[in-house]
Amino acid sequence: QVQLVESGGGLVQPGGSLRLSCAASGIIRSINTMGWYRQAPGKQRELVATITSGRSTNYADSVKGRFTISRDNAKNTVYLQMNSLQPEDTAVYYCNLRVLMTNYWGQGTQVTVSS
Numbered sequence: 680q681v682q683l684v685e686s687g688g689g690l691v692q693p694g695g696s697l698r699l700s701c702a703a704s705g706i707i708r709s710i711n712t713m714g715w716y717r718q719a720p721g722k723q724r725e726l727v728a729t730i731t732s733g734r735s736t737n738y739a740d741s742v743k744g745r746f747t748i749s750r751d752n753a754k755n756t757v758y759l760q761m762n763s764l765q766p767e768d769t770a771v772y773y774c775n776l777r778v779l780m781t782n783y784w785g786q787g788t789q790v791t792v793s794s
Contacts, residue, residue: 681705681783683774688788695792696762701774701785703755712777713750713757717770717790724773728759741767764792 687699699715714729714737728738728748736748747760757774769792774785 681707681776683776683783683785685772685774685785685788688772688790690791690793691764692794693765693792695764696760697764697790699759699761699772699774699788699790701757703757703774703776703783707755707776708778709752710778714775714777715748715757715759716773716775717768718773718787719767719770722770727772729775730757761790764790766792768792 682704683701685699685701687697689697691697710732712729712731715727716724717727718724726739727742728746730736730748730750732752745763750757768790770790771787772790773787776783
């Protein structure tokens with residue numbers, strides 16, 4: 680059974696930074712993609728960033744240049760460094776692990792950007 684545990688959310692002022700972490704446990708194939716998605720109130724869940732086990736990355740246009748995704752394959756952990764946060768970044772952030780055609784999700788962590 681695969682489990683994803685997120686940490687690092689919270690309240691931050693506009694222009695501030697946060698770092699999210701997500702640790703995966705269980706039987707995990709070495710070739711996979713990990714990533715972050717977010718869902719704001721009244722909106723659909725959207726892609727934030729993904730990173731493959733080979734460390735190829737993909738970002739939503741709205742976060743390019745502000746967010747950086749990275750991973751530690753030995754720890755099955757993915758990170759999201761978020762800088763220059765804006766109120767529109769407020770959402771629940773979900774960790775995702777994709778192995779072949781199967782998706783696993785974390786429980787979500789709240790990020791609130793407000794003065």
